[in-house]
Amino acid sequence: MTSIVAYRCQGCGHTSTIKRLRCSKCRGRDFAEVKLEKGVLITYTVMNVVRPGYAKPLTIGLADFGEGVKALAQLAINNPRVGMKVKPAQAVLRKIENRALLGTIFEEA
Amino acid sequence: MRQVAIVGVGMTKIGKSDKNVVELLAEAALKAMDDAGVGEGFDEVFVGNMAAGEFEGMSGLGDALVSMLSLEPTPAIRIENMTASGASAIHAGWLSIASGKSSLVLVAGGEKMTSATTEKTADIVASFTHPVERDQGVTLPALVAMAARTYLERYNASRESLAYVAVKNHHNGSLNPLAQFQRRITVEEVLSSPVICDPLRLYDFCPISDGAAALVLAPLEDAGRYTDKPVKITGIGAATDTHAIQERDDITRMDAVRIAGEKAYRMSGRKPSDVHVAELHDMATVLEIMIAEELGFFKRGSGWREIERGAADLGGELPINTSGGLKARGHPLGGTGVAQVVELVMQLQGRCGERQAGEPRIGLACNLAGFANAAAVTIVERGW
Known part of the structure; x- marks a missing residue:
């Protein structure tokens, strides 16, 4: 099962998908990786203007994975709805001159 | 700290120009x-x-500007703080005078954008985003659109209220000879324009612009040498927020704006109800509403209704974006923060012609960096 990696502070437990050198809550410096597997879509947009190398239209969304941990990713979902359940999946994010950038997107759970 | 006055203002026409950024800066200066x-x-x-660098392959703008104006050997540096570079340059200029280090300072902000395609421009602007989010393809309009969806749903706000911000600002722009757009538009036109990032449409967003604006700063005690109507800088405040948007508790909240505003209010001894005219960073319609709420002009969740009923019109209780705002005056990135203050100075001095908003004495500008990744607020008041 594909998951998103998050970083849990070993001092206070605060967790974020973004890697920092110091915890934003307690300034601790030790983190453990945790896996996020199920989220709920908070908001999204379908973009008709995209940056070079991205598919058009491109749908991106923000999902809540619990404990206040959120992640933003492309959605491989045709008719997204706020409140729907999503799960991470591997996909090509961007393609420039046959060079593909692989990453994690969301699909319907 | 010495009191600092703005004793001269200048701005180019905003729009599509044949000039490069240094020529634009020099014209405004x-x-x-x-x-x-x-x-x-x-x-x-x-x-x-x-x-x-990204738009034109140029660095060394300070030296280039000084040289074009034959101001060598005056030291000159570029200030970069994303789309709030202009306001940050003003704050640097303020500090130089206030500290006693300088007695005369030139602040100029500008950008040359129209030589790039829309896609390339979106890429350059998105360079402020966190790599984790940038890889996903986010653009600034996409982040704003996601916030707009949540704002509309949470506060049961009308889609028309967002469109009204564009209608109002185009009306103001039609009265500003230097604005990029001189054409008035209707709510229907906004709501039938092409979808850029749903729920936001083409006319919800500011255009891509070339242009520059400039200020001359001096100690208030010397201001009489230059002008009968000096404008004092009485409050400045700036703040940052998380680099990645997914780390924020609430996508509709802009803590950097709130904190920058609180700092500027505290320094000036003013409160939101003291402000007579405001220039807010309406890169998209919904942002004018969200910023106005963060700065305390309207209660949270009510800004859309207040602006739709005319509270921010030229004749309203608090005229917002009398210049046309980013929406109609235009948004040459690093120029915008300076252009906002140019408008406030002209409003305070009574030089705005058909778009003059009464006889304001206190003005506030809020310049946003990225998706409120940072914000800079400046309060100015009559100094005569």
Whole structure:
């Protein structure tokens, strides 16, 4: 099962998908990786203007994975709805001159 | 700390220009110098610019500007703080005078954007985003659109209220000879324009712009040498927020704006209800509403209704974006923060012609960096 990696502070437990050198809550410096597997879509947009190398239209969304941990990713979902359940999946994010950038997107759970 | 006054202002026409960024900066700077009646004696020059390297392959804007104006050997540096580079350049200029280090400072902000395609421009602007989010393809309009969806749903706000911000600002722009757009639009036109990032449409967003604006700063005690109507900088405040948007508790909240505003209010001893005219960073319609709420002009969740009923019109209780705002005046990234203050100075001095909003004495500008990744607020008041 594909998951998103998050970083849990070993001092206070605060967790974020973004890697920092110091915890934003307690300034601790030790983190453990945790896996996020199920989220709920908070908001999204379908973009008709995209940056070079991205598919058009491109749908991106923000999902809540619990404990206040959120992640933003492309959605491989045709008719997204706020409140729907999503799960991470591997996909090509961007393609420039046959060079593909692989990453994690969301699909319907 | 000494009190600091703005003693001269200048701005280019905003829109599509054949000039490069240095030529635009120099045109605005010369206007500001002529407005102040001063051609020599600058102690420092600050240039607000976000991305001349990316747009035009240029660095060294400070030296280039000084040289075009024959102001060598005045020291000159570029200030980069994303789309709030202009306001940050003003704050640097303020500090230089307030600290006693300088007695005469030139601040210029500008950007040349129209040589790039829309896609390339979106890419350059998105360079402020966190790599984790940038890889996903986010653009600034996409982040704003996601916030707009949540704002509309949470506060049961009407889609028409967002469109009204564009209608109002185009009306104001039609009265500003230097604005990019001179054409008035209707709510229906906004709501039938192409979808850029749903729920936001083409006319919800500011255009891509070339242009520059400039200020001459001096100690208030010396201001009489340059003008009968000096405008005091009484409050400045700036703040940052998380680099990645997914780390924020609430996508509709802009803590950097709230905190920058609180700092500027505290420094000036003013409160939101004291402000007579405001220039807010309406890169998209919904942002004017969200910023106005963060700065305390309207209760949270009510800004859409207040602005739709005319509270921010030229004749309203608090005219917002009398210049046309980013939406209609245009948004040459690093130039915007300076252009906002140019408008406030002209409003305070009663120089705005058909778009003059009464006789304001206190003005506030809020310049946003990225998706409120940072914000800079400046409060100005009549100094005569």
